[in-house]
Amino acid sequence: MMETPNTAQAPVPAPVATGNGTPLLEARNISKYFGAVVALEGVSLAVRAGEINCLLGDNGAGKSTLIKTLSGVHPPDDGTLAIDGQPVTFTSPRDALDAGIATVYQDLSVMPLMSISRNFFLGNEPTVGFGPFRRFDSDKAARIARDEMHNIGIDVRDTEQLVGTLSGGERQTLAIARAEYFGAKVLILDEPTSALGVKESAIVLRHAISARNKGLGVIFITHNVQHALPIGDSFTILTRGRSGGTYRRGELNAEQLHALMGGGSELEELQADLEMLAKREARGEDIPTVPIGAEASGEVLDESKQP
Amino acid sequence: MASSTAGSASAPVPDRLRQISLAQRLLAKPAAGALVIVVFVWLVFVVLSVARGNTAFLTIPGTLGYLDVAAQVGIIGTAVALLMIAGEFDLSVGSMVGFAGIVIGICATIWGLPIWLSIVISMALTTCLGAINGFIVVRTGLPSFIVTLATLFIIAGLSSVLTSVVTNITYIPIAPDRIAADPISGIFTWKLSMKFGDQTADFQVSILWWIAIATVGAYILGRRKFGNWIAGVGGSPAAARNLGVPVARVKIALFATTAFSAAILAAIQSMRFSSADILRGGGLELTAITTAVIGGCLLTGGYGSVAGTALGALALGMAQIGIVYASINADWNKIATGALLLAAVVLNNWIRRRFAGLR
Numbered sequence: 001m002m003e004t005p006n007t008a009q010a011p012v013p014a015p016v017a018t019g020n021g022t023p024l025l026e027a028r029n030i031s032k033y034f035g036a037v038v039a040l041e042g043v044s045l046a047v048r049a050g051e052i053n054c055l056l057g058d059n060g061a062g063k064s065t066l067i068k069t070l071s072g073v074h075p076p077d078d079g080t081l082a083i084d085g086q087p088v089t090f091t092s093p094r095d096a097l098d099a100g101i102a103t104v105y106q107d108l109s110v111m112p113l114m115s116i117s118r119n120f121f122l123g124n125e126p127t128v129g130f131g132p133f134r135r136f137d138s139d140k141a142a143r144i145a146r147d148e149m150h151n152i153g154i155d156v157r158d159t160e161q162l163v164g165t166l167s168g169g170e171r172q173t174l175a176i177a178r179a180e181y182f183g184a185k186v187l188i189l190d191e192p193t194s195a196l197g198v199k200e201s202a203i204v205l206r207h208a209i210s211a212r213n214k215g216l217g218v219i220f221i222t223h224n225v226q227h228a229l230p231i232g233d234s235f236t237i238l239t240r241g242r243s244g245g246t247y248r249r250g251e252l253n254a255e256q257l258h259a260l261m262g263g264g265s266e267l268e269e270l271q272a273d274l275e276m277l278a279k280r281e282a283r284g285e286d287i288p289t290v291p292i293g294a295e296a297s298g299e300v301l302d303e304s305k306q307p
Numbered sequence: 308m309a310s311s312t313a314g315s316a317s318a319p320v321p322d323r324l325r326q327i328s329l330a331q332r333l334l335a336k337p338a339a340g341a342l343v344i345v346v347f348v349w350l351v352f353v354v355l356s357v358a359r360g361n362t363a364f365l366t367i368p369g370t371l372g373y374l375d376v377a378a379q380v381g382i383i384g385t386a387v388a389l390l391m392i393a394g395e396f397d398l399s400v401g402s403m404v405g406f407a408g409i410v411i412g413i414c415a416t417i418w419g420l421p422i423w424l425s426i427v428i429s430m431a432l433t434t435c436l437g438a439i440n441g442f443i444v445v446r447t448g449l450p451s452f453i454v455t456l457a458t459l460f461i462i463a464g465l466s467s468v469l470t471s472v473v474t475n476i477t478y479i480p481i482a483p484d485r486i487a488a489d490p491i492s493g494i495f496t497w498k499l500s501m502k503f504g505d506q507t508a509d510f511q512v513s514i515l516w517w518i519a520i521a522t523v524g525a526y527i528l529g530r531r532k533f534g535n536w537i538a539g540v541g542g543s544p545a546a547a548r549n550l551g552v553p554v555a556r557v558k559i560a561l562f563a564t565t566a567f568s569a570a571i572l573a574a575i576q577s578m579r580f581s582s583a584d585i586l587r588g589g590g591l592e593l594t595a596i597t598t599a600v601i602g603g604c605l606l607t608g609g610y611g612s613v614a615g616t617a618l619g620a621l622a623l624g625m626a627q628i629g630i631v632y633a634s635i636n637a638d639w640n641k642i643a644t645g646a647l648l649l650a651a652v653v654l655n656n657w658i659r660r661r662f663a664g665l666r
Contacts, residue, residue, distance in 0.1 A: 073548075092551075109546055109550075111543055111546065111609060112542070113538070113605070113610035114538050118535055118538065118539075121535070123539070123547070123550035124550075124551070125535050136535055158332075
């Protein structure tokens with residue numbers, strides 16, 4: 001595995017590509033509607049070889065819909081997808097996979113109740129034998145799964161072990177190793193760190209960088225600016241289904257990214273509230289408290305009902 | 308985020324997998340619980356037989372008796388288990404046994420078709436019904452529990468309507484000499500009769516069907532690409548679809564297979580008893596699910612075993628016949644089945660957590 005120094009504090013090595021050239025995968029003015037709901041409108045996104053594009057947006061911004069459009073789950077209602085500059089139409093996830101676009105979904109990429117090697121090859125099973133006796137080549141599957149997991153930094157002794165016994169980071173790693181093995185040119189990571197602890201997130205971020213350094217285009221979806229900033233070469237912002245622009249590394253800091261994602265104002269309000277409370281406390285005023293649930297039920301604690 | 312990675316930078320979490328013994332690995336198999344249950348049931352009835360002075364359970368005729376009962380459940384159980392592993396139920400499978408028998412009866416007696424052709428038509432029609440089950444489930448996205456509950460009533464009703472229109476009774480006799488003369492009926496009626504003193508014991512062909520179907524089922528689940536798809540579809544249909552597995556096709560194929568297995572059982576029963584009866588197969592859907600659950604299949608799909616399901620059928624067959632041999636009132640049958648199911652679920656659950664490392 002390609003060793004990179006630190007992922008957050010130390011500067012990340014310069015990207016292989018500098019943002020020129022034809023994008024591996026490009027979405028142009030994508031729109032997607034679910035009935036009256038505008039999920040996406042006029043969103044554009046591009047990722048080049050050896051580049052990490054971070055797709056940032058708050059929950060409900062349309063990140064998942066955009067990813068599903070890129071990976072062939074939902075055809076867009078408007079706009080085009082292009083691979084190496086050539087327009088394409090995906091009618092199924094299989095089409096996208098065949099075009100080299102591999103998506104690693106947050107929780108949905110591995111089967112906890114299946115073994116590591118079976119997970120690795122689900123949908124792409126190697127077979128041996130002829131005619132009606134063509135069967136799943138479990139030896140080959142186990143060997144390759146073990147080797148690929150080793151290459152990416154996880155030693156698996158028994159590939160028959162169920163994936164449900166692995167940690168969240170290891171599961172993401174399995175999904176990433178699988179995508180790389182099956183010749184992905186573009187790796188889409190959908191909120192890979194949102195359910196992970198600090199240490200495990202670092203491992204996944206490291207794999208994203210490693211894939212970038214191998215020349216893959218990586219689209220990294222997150223609402224966590226702290227995870228996006230250290231690894232991203234470019235940042236595409238989504239707010240309420242619309243594009244908030246794409247920025248190169250170094251053009252924005254964390255606060256600006258937060259503000260663009262639409263979370264900035266909420267964070268400012270929170271800050272103001274906290275300051276007000278602190279002032280009141282300093283003046284010795286009672287801070288108003290409401291019992292939990294009282295607001296919802298409309299029931300306010302009544303002195304007379306107290307024993 | 309990164310400050311904590313410094314120490315482990317060179318080797319990211321490599322040591323989460325510990326060495327486990329062979330015994331633990333065997334116990335981690337989904338069928339382990341069912342094997343324990345079979346041994347337990349066998350021992351219980353050995354003790355009961357000896358205590359009550361009737362050792363018929365231990366004799367070859369006794370054994371062949373419960374194997375035949377187990378086989379009839381097991382033929383359906385294999386397909387039901389595969390369907391459950393793919394995350395779906397088929398509550399209509401019992402009514403399909405009745406329906407398939409009625410189709411054979413009507414074709415062979417009312418329309419005068421050859422027996423073999425009647426069986427082929429019955430299998431084709433029933434398999435189509437299964438595919439329709441699957442199609443409705445896949446297209447509507449409704450839980451198969453509800454869809455097949457509906458088709459249970461529809462198919463059972465259809466059988467009644469057909470028979471009442473054609474014969475006015477719920478039972479269609481088929482001439483035994485026609486069955487005997489048919490070129491293919493032998494594969495459903497063959498039996499090996501053995502003499503033991505004044506007793507005869509029949510090794511019924513149903514046992515061979517059961518073994519063959521379970522073997523093919525286990526081979527498909529464990530060794531074929533399609534088997535991997537079955538487990539994947541049950542584990543997470545969305546993820547399987549994203550990985551390129553044809554989820555809808557897998558499910559429809561399994562519903563069709565389940566119906567086909569019902570048609571096989573119907574052929575065996577109608578040939579053996581020289582009749583078709585709409586009541587046959589009633590309740591079998593729940594018995595088949597019971598064997599699959601004893602065999603380690605999860606109700607939520609994605610996990611299970613064909614071998615375990617066969618063992619589950621064996622345990623149920625033993626209990627059912629063992630109770631008779633031990634001269635216990637047959638009313639205890641259902642209690643035994645329920646107790647077995649409960650014990651198996653608790654045991655399987657514990658094994659999964661303790662040995663397979665799943666929470």
